């Protein structure tokens with residue numbers, strides 16, 4: 001029986017400017033999105049029924065799972081009667097600001113396109129992706145992108161390779177709540193994206209690290225003081241710069257010295273439940289048939 005295996009990579013936001021609220025409730029943003037070397041592994045196999053098995057029991061296995069959402073959208077669009085078995089080996093922490101569910105959704109689009117011989121165009125894949133979530137179109141493409149709109153209008157960038165330390169405190173964040181609070185709190189954007197994109201174009205990791213900034217950090221760190229604490233610790237331990245990813249709570253630091261990074265990893269893993277040594281990569285998905 002044909003099986004397809006996909007590695008679905010997480011993302012971080014090297015910048016995130018919130019520019020305003022649209023009529024549909026979504027926010028216009030300007031952000032630099034970056035794939036990182038931290039991935040869920042998914043296996044897809046033809047079957048009569050639809051069933052998702054996940055290694056982490058906190059992940060919903062029914063209709064709320066973004067994988068199931070993609071399967072149902074594709075079944076409807078292409079009038080498919082068959083099902084699929086999906087095994088998800090979850091490595092990307094949940095509700096962490098790292099687009100874990102979105103990466104799984106993107107993986108499902110490319111896997112089912114192959115498994116069900118759908119011959120989807122790039123535009124058709126993107127259309128399904130956007131129906132599932134704002135981060136899913138990025139996860140389909142991956143790499144480094146300047147993203148506008150609600151995060152789906154792209155310009156390619158090429159980032160120099162960077163070593164990162166990710167630290168996630170033990171809290172889970174609702175993206176919707178954080179955007180809602182952004183409106184209520186009336187914060188002003190830092191407009192960091194332009195400077196970060198410029199630094200990337202110059203290939204200058206020091207300038208990138210100096211400028212990384214995420215507007216949503218203003219909201220999340222109000223409730224989770226630990227975010228500022230992690231940032232302070234990362235800087236003290238030699239990070240060139242650090243910021244929160246997405247709606248949080250994961251914080252990452254950029255390092256140019258692997259010895260310092262290793263020491264920071266050893267120290268911080270004694271304190272926080274998820275500490276991960278990662279690096280930037282140039283793709284969002286990897287498919288094995």
Ligand SMILES: C[C@](O)(CO)[C@H](O)COP(=O)(O)OP(=O)(O)OC[C@H]1O[C@@H](n2ccc(N)nc2=O)[C@H](O)[C@@H]1O
Pocket residue numbers: 013016025026027028029031097099102132133134135136149150151175176179180246247
């Ligand atoms: C914070 C980021 O991760 C940064 O890349 C994204 O903007 C969020 O992307 P996502 O989690 O895929 O978002 P979705 O699942 O589509 O939306 C969750 C909720 O976040 C809010 N949302 C999301 C994206 C956006 N540009 N504006 C928003 O206001 C909406 O209230 C929406 O109901």
Ligand SMILES: Nc1ncnc2c1ncn2[C@@H]1O[C@H](COP(=O)(O)OP(=O)(O)OP(=O)(O)O)[C@@H](O)[C@H]1O
Pocket residue numbers: 058059060064065066067093094095096097098099100101102104105135173175246247248
């Ligand atoms: N395949 C999936 N993997 C993880 N969570 C999923 C999945 N499908 C649905 N969910 C639900 O979505 C919630 C948010 O999960 P996810 O890990 O995608 O958040 P996130 O990384 O903060 O996303 P983003 O960065 O795109 O805002 C989870 O708490 C879970 O209930």
